[in-house]
Amino acid sequence: MSDSSTIVSTRPPLGCAAVMMQVLRGELRERELPFTHQREAIAQVLFESTRHLSADDVAAALRQRGEHAGKATVYRTLALLVELGLATEHDFDEGFKRYETQIGAAQHDHLICTECGRVSTFDHPELDRVLAEVAARNGFDAITRQVKVFGTCSESAACRELQRTYRSTGSTP
Amino acid sequence: MSDSSTIVSTRPPLGCAAVMMQVLRGELRERELPFTHQREAIAQVLFESTRHLSADDVAAALRQRGEHAGKATVYRTLALLVELGLATEHDFDEGFKRYETQIGAAQHDHLICTECGRVSTFDHPELDRVLAEVAARNGFDAITRQVKVFGTCSESAACRELQRTYRSTGSTP
DNA sequence: GTCGGTGCAAAACGTTTGCACCTCG
DNA sequence: CGAGGTGCAAACGTTTTGCACCGAC
Numbered sequence A, B: 001m002s003d004s005s006t007i008v009s010t011r012p013p014l015g016c017a018a019v020m021m022q023v024l025r026g027e028l029r030e031r032e033l034p035f036t037h038q039r040e041a042i043a044q045v046l047f048e049s050t051r052h053l054s055a056d057d058v059a060a061a062l063r064q065r066g067e068h069a070g071k072a073t074v075y076r077t078l079a080l081l082v083e084l085g086l087a088t089e090h091d092f093d094e095g096f097k098r099y100e101t102q103i104g105a106a107q108h109d110h111l112i113c114t115e116c117g118r119v120s121t122f123d124h125p126e127l128d129r130v131l132a133e134v135a136a137r138n139g140f141d142a143i144t145r146q147v148k149v150f151g152t153c154s155e156s157a158a159c160r161e162l163q164r165t166y167r168s169t170g171s172t173p
Numbered sequence C: 001g002t003c004g005g006t007g008c009a010a011a012a013c014g015t016t017t018g019c020a021c022c023t024c025g
Numbered sequence D: 001c002g003a004g005g006t007g008c009a010a011a012c013g014t015t016t017t018g019c020a021c022c023g024a025c
Helices: A016-031 A037-048 A055-064 A071-083 A125-137 A157-169 B017-030 B037-048 B055-064 B071-083 B125-137 B157-169
Strands: A087-090 A098-101 A109-113 A119-122 A141-152 B087-090 B098-101 B109-113 B119-122 B141-152
Touching (some): A016 A037, A037 A071, A055 A071, A055 A098, A071 A087, A125 A141, A125 B125, A141 A157, A141 B157, A157 B141, B037 B098, B055 B071, B055 B098
Antiparallel strands (some): A141 B141
């Protein structure tokens, strides 16, 4: 078992994209919804990416591949993927949403650097336990959760420098 | 347009509006920023409220008190309060932001009912410990966090009914 | 008196929608 | 062939901004 709460700049895509695409195809067939070129291209971009993509990022990635989809279609398709459980939507307080492949039912949470914008993920088993306990204690049926820790990362020299500054002055930005 | 009718907070009404106002006055004086009527009125509305207010809610509350502030001023003042550490901004995925008085440095987290919109708060000491541990392990300096659990509450009969349904079918919305 | 705040309207922003046309199945 | 998807532009709702005027200190 690997140490899951270390910085993994993202999930390994490995052969995942192909598998996810098969899942998508199946979900669409099951619902008798068409598997269009645009849906394939947009899903491909998301499934192959190791980052959290905005709708704009997806459109740009398509352009770079020589493909194209109107932004309405990008939004509609991303919403569809979320609805099918193949993607998750995140709001990192940037004024827009980001999307990420959702592999299986596994939840993971985010450390967001307010300096450089890097987002890293972690997964701590105790967190699941604690939140389940809180929900139970409040008669609450949890469906999904969002755990975001904002702060300063130690990935770049600039961020480490900032950490040193904050620590010595005891201040926070 | 924001629909404020559904959001209820379980945070106990504190008689600390006056105290918070004093803190605000002090912070402004320290920064040599003027303590205007609008700032006072907007802060008063927020400090006296036990709910999570949208900018629109604040404007409406002002109107009800016979006061007035342009929406630009409302937004600017709420941003100021956040910057001064006297308020926090929340995004409950409604398409707009909500604001809440921030008392001291205490963090608290939210259970959000996706059915009725009720927002309740919780504070679990273990959560602090777990998140601090995760941050430390990742060389991350945490400044603030957001923990949101979305699901179904048991406050109303309708929500309880829904819980029963989901439990028996094993499905999630 | 001076610097910043305020109000209004207009702009900006990400996102959604209406509608004619196209495509998958 | 028909249900549904797509593209474009226009609409949307929230938030921000430009600018002339006003008010706190």
